[in-house]
Amino acid sequence: MDDLIFALKDVYFSYLGKFPALRGIDLEIKKGQKVSVIGANGSGKSTLLQILDGLIFADKGEIGFRGRKLNEKIFYDPGFSRDFRRRVGFVFQNPDVQLFCPTVKEDIVFGPLQLGLEKNEIVKRLEKLVEGLGIGALLERQPHQLSVGEKRKVAIASTLIIEPEVLILDEPTAGIDPLTTRHIIDLLIEENLAGSTIITSTHDLHIVEEMSDVVYVFGMDKKIVKSGPAEDILNDTALLSANNLVHIHSHKHMGKVHAHPHLHIEHHNNPG
Amino acid sequence: MGALSFLKDSVFAEEYAAGGGFLQSLDPRVKAITFLLFIIQVLFARSIPALFFLYGLCLFLALVSRINLGFFLKRTWVFIPLFALFIAIPALFSTFSPGEGLATWDILGTKLTITRQGLAAAVTFIMRVAASVSFAVLLTITTRHIELLKVLRIFKIPQVFVMTLGMCYRYIYLFVSMIEDTYRAIKSRVGVLVHYKSGQNIVAWNIAFLWSRSLKLNEEVYRAMLSRGYEGEARVLDEFKTQVKDWLWLFSVAALYLIILWMT
Ligand SMILES: Nc1ncnc2c1ncn2[C@@H]1O[C@H](COP(=O)(O)OP(=O)(O)OP(=O)(O)O)[C@@H](O)[C@H]1O
Ligand SMILES: [Mg+2]
Numbered sequence: 001m002d003d004l005i006f007a008l009k010d011v012y013f014s015y016l017g018k019f020p021a022l023r024g025i026d027l028e029i030k031k032g033q034k035v036s037v038i039g040a041n042g043s044g045k046s047t048l049l050q051i052l053d054g055l056i057f058a059d060k061g062e063i064g065f066r067g068r069k070l071n072e073k074i075f076y077d078p079g080f081s082r083d084f085r086r087r088v089g090f091v092f093q094n095p096d097v098q099l100f101c102p103t104v105k106e107d108i109v110f111g112p113l114q115l116g117l118e119k120n121e122i123v124k125r126l127e128k129l130v131e132g133l134g135i136g137a138l139l140e141r142q143p144h145q146l147s148v149g150e151k152r153k154v155a156i157a158s159t160l161i162i163e164p165e166v167l168i169l170d171e172p173t174a175g176i177d178p179l180t181t182r183h184i185i186d187l188l189i190e191e192n193l194a195g196s197t198i199i200t201s202t203h204d205l206h207i208v209e210e211m212s213d214v215v216y217v218f219g220m221d222k223k224i225v226k227s228g229p230a231e232d233i234l235n236d237t238a239l240l241s242a243n244n245l246v247h248i249h250s251h252k253h254m255g256k257v258h259a260h261p262h263l264h265i266e267h268h269n270n271p272g
Numbered sequence: 273m274g275a276l277s278f279l280k281d282s283v284f285a286e287e288y289a290a291g292g293g294f295l296q297s298l299d300p301r302v303k304a305i306t307f308l309l310f311i312i313q314v315l316f317a318r319s320i321p322a323l324f325f326l327y328g329l330c331l332f333l334a335l336v337s338r339i340n341l342g343f344f345l346k347r348t349w350v351f352i353p354l355f356a357l358f359i360a361i362p363a364l365f366s367t368f369s370p371g372e373g374l375a376t377w378d379i380l381g382t383k384l385t386i387t388r389q390g391l392a393a394a395v396t397f398i399m400r401v402a403a404s405v406s407f408a409v410l411l412t413i414t415t416r417h418i419e420l421l422k423v424l425r426i427f428k429i430p431q432v433f434v435m436t437l438g439m440c441y442r443y444i445y446l447f448v449s450m451i452e453d454t455y456r457a458i459k460s461r462v463g464v465l466v467h468y469k470s471g472q473n474i475v476a477w478n479i480a481f482l483w484s485r486s487l488k489l490n491e492e493v494y495r496a497m498l499s500r501g502y503e504g505e506a507r508v509l510d511e512f513k514t515q516v517k518d519w520l521w522l523f524s525v526a527a528l529y530l531i532i533l534w535m536t
Contacts, residue, residue, distance in 0.1 A: 055495045078503065085501035092499075097492040102289070102416055111500035144449070162500065 003031040004066070005166055005197050006052055011061035013047055021047040023222040025061070029199065031165075034192055036211050037201040038233075039218030039225075040244035045201035046093050048218075049168050052199065053090040086115050089164035093171050093201075095151035099143035104135070104154050107143055111162045122161070129157045132187060134180075148175040156184060166197045173204050185210055205245060209234060217243060288413045293337030295414040302518040304423045306525040307411040313529055314403040319536040320392070323399035326532075330406045337414050347413075348406045352398070422512075450489070 006029040013022040022044045029035050037045045050056045051063060054070050063070040065084070075081045089111075092098045101107040108129070112122045130136050133153050138146060143154060156172060167188070173181045185207055192198050200211050208215060208230055215233040219225035226239055233239070240246045289296065295303060310326065317323050334344045412420065 050495070053499055055499060081503070082501060085499065090496075090499045092492070092496055094492070097489065098496045100493050100497065110497075110502075114501035114503065158500065 004064070005029050005031050005033075007062075007064035008051075009062045009064075011051065011058045011063060013044075013051060013056065013058050017059075020222055022051070022058075025224060027216060027224065027227070029197060031197055032192070032195055033197055034211050034213045035197075035199045035216070036208050036214075036230075037199070037216045037218060038203065038205070038208060038243075038245060040220060043218035043220060043243075044222045045218055046170050049090070049170050049199065049201055053088055053168055054084060055090070082115060085111075086162065087164055088166045088168065089159040089162045091156050091159045091167075091169040091172055093174070095148070095155040096144065098155040098158065099151060102142060103139070104141050104143055104146070105139040107154060108139075108158045108161055111158060115162065125161050125163065129161055133157055133183065149177060149180065152176055153180065153184075160187070160191070164196070167191060167199070169198070169200045171202055171204075172200060173202065173207055181207070203245070205234065205240075217245075219243060288337070288339055289416045289419075291338050293339065293414065295333060295337040295410070297517070298521060299512050299514045299518045300415050300419045300423050301426055301512055302514060302522050303411065303415065304420075304427075306522060307407050309525055309529050310407045311404045313532060314400055314407065317400070317532070317536065318396065320396055320399065322532055322536050323396065323403055327399060327403040327406065330403060330410060334406075334410055337410075339410075339413065344406075344410070344413075348402070348409050351405050351409070352402050419512075 006027070008025050008027050011022055011025040012020075014020040025044075025048060037048060039045055047056070051058060054065075054075060057063075057070070057072050065088075068074065068080075075084070099107050101110055105126070108126060109122050112125070130139065133156070135150070135153055135157060138150060138154065143151060146154065152172070152175060156169070159167070159169075169188075172184060172188075176184065181204075188198055188200075189210065198211065200207075202208065202211070212230045214227060215230050216227045217225045217233060217239065220243070225243065226233065226236070237246065310330070314323065314326050317326065331341065331344070335341060415423070
């Protein structure tokens with residue numbers, strides 16, 4: 001049980017008391033695991049991730065973090081709060097939300113500064129990340145003037161610089177071009193190999209296999225429909241199409257229009 | 273919408289704060305103190321030449337801080353009438369400032385006379401507002417928003433107040449951006465030829481909705497700050513450092529203050 005990072009038992013959450021977003025979630029996340037959460041729009045993925053990051057709190061049920069119960073009160077303790085924020089990093093689905101400083105550079109160093117890291121160390125990490133993500137040219141720009149993909153890269157950098165043990169990413173590759181997606185995934189896998197726990201939500205099925213030891217599929221009823229290793233989930237076409245995760249694709253083949261279910265992964269599993 | 277973008281640009285532009293002019297290179301604390309001195313002097317100055325001198329000084333400082341003078345004038349003169357007009361205009365007339373008549377109108381049976389004293393009072397007043405607003409604006413555009421908040425903290429303004437101010441600032445920014453986006457969205461759905469009047473109507477209808485949406489976004493931004501370890505007081509990378517230049521500047525401003533005080 002030592003290596004259990006998160007343990008959720010029968011967690012319920014609703015917005016403003018009337019819009020249910022999670023209905024009885026049970027899950028366990030172990031240290032060093034890659035976990036992904038997939039599901040249709042509005043199935044509760046972002047809500048779950050924000051609960052894991054201690055930003056909102058369940059109406060009912062229990063959330064355990066390394067053997068302690070996460071609730072609003074525990075964050076009043078500055079010692080715990082700082083320790084938690086240092087251990088757990090979160091990349092928001094909407095990068096506009098995450099970037100609030102006047103320049104990109106200030107935004108990236110915001111986290112480590114608040115957490116009281118050494119200046120030299122911060123600068124060192126900054127340089128490394130800037131190079132890895134290729135965002136050197138953006139540093140003095142204003143975050144709200146960037147393109148969606150650039151914003152997302154900056155948002156990811158602003159979280160990675162904290163070097164958290166647990167990385168929670170809400171759709172990290174949405175709106176990002178294929179090559180950059182590749183870079184980000186490589187970066188995350190590197191973090192994982194170094195021991196980080198990585199939790200991602202995504203609609204991007206072709207990153208699921210690489211990004212998950214366990215996949216949780218969220219259903220329209222805001223419950224977990226199925227969980228298991230990536231290959232089991234990705235081969236369950238009926239399940240995927242019932243949850244809006246595959247679409248019917250029309251092609252033109254020699255002048256004729258074909259329509260067939262289309263799995264995103266099919267293209268990407270092939271090398272090259 | 274043009275007016276809105278202008279307002280947004282002028283209130284939220286941070287590019288000048290990052291620029292490498294004279295004022296930008298000063299320690300924000302020293303800068304804030306000296307600007308406070310300037311504003312106090314402006315508010316208590318009774319001589320018109322002194323006011324003109326201070327206003328000129330302000331424009332000169334803007335110039336050596338590489339601020340586009342056109343931008344600066346536009347930006348300050350947007351606010352000046354707001355403060356000045358409603359208070360100064362009544363003072364022009366004899367009803368409020370009795371004295372020697374310069375010009376007289378007869379409007380609907382009420383006799384309005386501009387008096388010499390009234391005119392002098394109005395010019396003094398407008399110059400006072402113009403100079404103090406200009407100094408305040410110059411301080412805010414040459415200092416980063418976060419640094420400004422930090423200076424407030426150093427002057428022992430309670431943290432709750434500074435935090436609220438920071439939040440309001442962000443909130444208003446989000447709100448204005450959202451109105452802009454919505455306007456653009458309407459334009460894209462209704463077509464470019466949407467009459468600005470009907471566009472405004474739609475915006476007006478949606479204002480309550482926008483309000484709650486930007487409130488929600490503001491809440492999320494706050495969460496994002498929490499998530500990265502924010503504990504109520506933002507830390508900035510470049511700690512403030514006072515250099516010889518800052519002290520020189522401080523002393524020259526203090527000396528100037530005394531000279532003007534003595535001369536008038
Ligand atoms: N601030 C809010 N107020 C009210 N209801 C909300 C709010 N945020 C989310 N919801 C509702 O909660 C449910 C779950 O939302 P959530 O954002 O967790 O979904 P998601 O799986 O992340 O969706 P997506 O794939 O679109 O990001 C949805 O039905 C949504 O309508
Ligand atoms: Mg989501």
